[in-house]
Amino acid sequence: MTKTLFSIALCGLLAISHGVQALTIGFSQVGSESGWRTTFSESVKAEAIKRGIDLKFSDAQQKQENQIKAIRSFIAQRVDAIIVAPVVETGWKPVFMEAKRARIPIVILDRNVALNNDSLYLTRIAPDFVLEGVKAATWLADETKGNCAIVELQGTVGSSAALGRMEGFNKIIAQHNNMRIVRSQTAEFTRAKGKEVMESLLKAEGGGSDICALWAHNDEMALGAIQAIKEAGLKPGSDILVVSVDAVDDIFPAIKAGDANVTVELSPHLGGPAFDVIEAYLKGKRDFEKWVVMGGSVFDKNNYEEEYNKRLAEQ
Structure with a gap:
């Protein structure tokens, strides 16, 4: 186990040993179609371990029906909250209503959903x-x-x-x-x-x-x-x-080689903000912005090097 993973796991064990009630949260992810998506999933998992959260992870393999099935499974398990990174925009109302009737809050990450009732979820954390x-x-x-x-x-x-x-x-x-x-x-x-x-x-x-x-x-x-x-x-x-x-890691060598010209950054680190919202909700907060916008830089040959070197140092 790496030093970082050991430290994260230790945080979770300390939370349990001090009598802190661990949250159980279901996470329905689109899939693993890209390096960005994989980093997104791993970042959420690492943040859950750090906070002592029992994360129920489901990979939908690009299929909405798999996500709906997973959400219904989370509801049946009586999780404390559900996180969804939706495959497509439409078709979510019935299962979101089921979660609301079960008094299980939902946070949307990354892609959006098309709903005319925004009371069916707490917030969406995503870029523009x-x-x-x-x-x-x-x-x-x-x-x-x-x-x-x-x-x-x-x-x-x-x-x-x-x-x-x-x-x-x-x-x-x-x-x-x-x-x-x-x-x-x-x-x-x-x-x-x-x-x-x-x-x-x-x-x-x-x-x-x-x-x-x-x-x-x-x-x-x-x-x-x-x-x-x-x-x-x-x-x-x-x-x-x-x-x-x-702005996945693999694009920076392509920019360095001159094979790619520009990439617009999309941060994969959405777990922390999502868990912050859920924890605040479970403590009684009810007033949330319906869209928390994540920013991102534009990288080309003129400014990619600092970011690229930073990522190399973190590996």
């Missing part, structure tokens, strides 16, 4: 996906002086991350007459699909020589697409600019 799209498109517009033919790799269809990033990006490029998306297709937020879909987009665009930039809704798809661009005989980062979101 629209703003992420705005930041990515603003960088690209500045870099290309508003003249760019773009191919887009979308995230999971129906997810708030994909919808928001698309909305923000499109809002900016609409302000430039010579910026347009010429091809767009989902690659489901995964590296393998990013490579596969980029290969087909390059073929559809005559080999890719007329493509100015790739706009990927996350780094994993961008990293897969970079492979496809190289295999097509083009230079990612110069022949085709690469713009994405998340």
